[in-house]
Amino acid sequence: MTSEGRTRKRNGPTPSGLREESIHYHGHRQRLRDRFMAAGENALADYELMELLLFRAILRRDVKPLAKALIDRFGSFAEAVAARPERLREIDGLGEAAIVELKLVEAAARRLARGKLEKRTVLSSFMDVMDYCRTAMAYAEREEFRILFLDKRNALIADEVQGVGTIDHTPVYPREVVRRALELGASALILAHNHPSGDPTPSAADIRMTKDIITIAQPFGIAVHDHLIVGRNGQASFRGLKLI
Structure with missing residues (x-):
């Protein structure tokens, strides 16, 4: 053979x-x-x-x-x-x-993006903040409301998801947002949420909710630096749009 x-x-x-x-x-x-x-x-x-x-x-x-x-x-x-x-x-x-x-x-991907924020002053790294929010939420299938809590030097204290809702709505309670900021000793906030539809255009409800948080936070010396909306098709900044 x-x-x-x-x-x-x-x-x-x-x-x-x-x-x-x-x-x-x-x-x-x-x-x-x-x-x-x-x-x-x-x-x-x-x-x-x-x-x-x-x-x-x-x-x-x-x-x-x-x-x-x-x-x-x-x-x-x-x-x-x-x-x-x-x-x-x-x-x-x-x-x-x-x-x-x-x-x-x-x-x-989320941890890499977050690592950039933790090592530097947040407000001097706006694109890192936006990149992080896009990485964390832009492709989520449900709407999420996230808050970045900052200290007096605008360094990140905490990053927390305050609520997860449906494809087009997340319940947000402005008094609870401010209460949590006081618990953490935060001096400023950056608000962020996603639009699963892909369109980052702020809605009337988004604008109203943001103004309510600013009004309640102001007497406590807590500033709202920005509200970011991210989606698959882009992003929006309330400060950039002159909405705050």
């Missing part, structure tokens, strides 16, 4: 296309990794970046169809990573290990 025959007998029959598919599969993964390391994330389409992420959780499967399904369902890499776990579970073939990888990337 030839050495080829002995090998076939020992390993069992091999479908003609399986070996070629395996070689292509592993070669594709390495080529994608090499391109990412050589040219950076801008050289990759959203689905290719998603493939790289899924490689860690799904070791022995072609993940390109799954990556494309995620982008098709949610619209972009960022929106897929930010999707709620229960929605991710609706994707056929996406297991818990892969969902953990996606949520880990989301958490890492």
Whole structure:
């Protein structure tokens, strides 16, 4: 018996296309990794970046169809990573290990953005504040109301989500906002919330709520520096719009 025959007998029959598919599969993964390391994330389409992420959780499967399904369902890499776990579970073939990888990337992005704020004076880093709010909330599927509490030097004391609502409304209680600021010893606030619709244009309710917080906070010497609204299609600053 030839050495080829002995090998076939020992390993069992091999479908003609399986070996070629395996070689292509592993070669594709390495080529994608090499391109990412050589040219950076801008050289990759959203689905290719998603493939790289899924490689860690799904070791022995072609993940390109799954990556494309995620982008098709949610619209972009960022929106897929930010999707709620229960929605991710609706994707056929996406297991818990892969969902953990996606949520880990989301958490890492938030922590990186927050780290920039914690190391410098907030008001001298307006773009970092905006970037952080976009990272934290722009792709959320429900409206969230967030407050950055600042000390006298405008350094960050705390960053808290005060409420999570529906796709177009979050209940906000101005007296509770000020009460929490007093508890933390904050001297100033930056308010922020997202518009899941994508349009960051302030609503009449947004403007009214902001004015109510300013009115209640003022006697306690607490300033409201800005109210930021973020969405997939942009962002808005109340101070920039001269609304405060």
